[in-house]
Amino acid sequence: MKIGTFSFEEYIEKVISFHGSVAPGMIAGGFMVDLARTNLPPGEFFDVICEASHCLPDAVQILTPCTIGNGWLKIVPTGRFAVIFFEKHTGAGTRVFMDPEKLEKWSEIKSWFFRIIPKHQQDSALLVSQLQEAGNSIYSIEQVTVKERFITKIVKETPAIILCPSCGEAYPENFGVPCPACAGNGPCE
Numbered sequence: 001m002k003i004g005t006f007s008f009e010e011y012i013e014k015v016i017s018f019h020g021s022v023a024p025g026m027i028a029g030g031f032m033v034d035l036a037r038t039n040l041p042p043g044e045f046f047d048v049i050c051e052a053s054h055c056l057p058d059a060v061q062i063l064t065p066c067t068i069g070n071g072w073l074k075i076v077p078t079g080r081f082a083v084i085f086f087e088k089h090t091g092a093g094t095r096v097f098m099d100p101e102k103l104e105k106w107s108e109i110k111s112w113f114f115r116i117i118p119k120h121q122q123d124s125a126l127l128v129s130q131l132q133e134a135g136n137s138i139y140s141i142e143q144v145t146v147k148e149r150f151i152t153k154i155v156k157e158t159p160a161i162i163l164c165p166s167c168g169e170a171y172p173e174n175f176g177v178p179c180p181a182c183a184g185n186g187p188c189e
């Protein structure tokens with residue numbers, strides 16, 4: 001059994017070094033990324049959307065050249081555990097999601113996914129072994145078309161960089177004046 005070019009054990013090592021721990025979502029994410037990649041529609045260049053902000057984006061970043069930083073991976077948070085690979089010009093894509101209907105025979109996966117038992121009561125060894133044994137069988141695949149607003153557009157005019165009259169820092173002018181932080185939308189107090 002392989003995840004990307006890695007053996008299952010090698011993938012687990014990658015997960016620990018990149019993500020910090022063997023989160024179950026990272027194992028599921030590995031299978032999902034593989035499934036999406038092997039069921040792609042025709043096309044040459046693919047971008048990725050994750051509908052969950054936890055775990056899945058890190059699985060994509062370990063297994064593909066798509067990262068948040070290079071812009072080929074985006075998070076569109078719907079709360080659903082799903083990943084979409086799509087052709088970056090047409091939006092034609094493959095969506096893979098954890099299928100609740102397929103979890104009946106996997107008690108520990110179901111308990112984890114539906115948060116039926118508290119995290120500290122989970123049998124994490126059993127959960128990992130069930131995720132490994134279940135392999136691709138607990139996910140479903142569908143062909144989708146990504147909405148135009150989520151497809152990367154070629155920016156024809158690059159906005160100018162201006163100085164905020166309030167904080168004096170530089171930012172692109174299309175963010176408005178003053179800068180979003182000085183307008184009250186920054187991350188810091």
Ligand code: ZN
Pocket residue numbers: 164165166167168169178179180181182
């Ligand atoms: Zn400012």
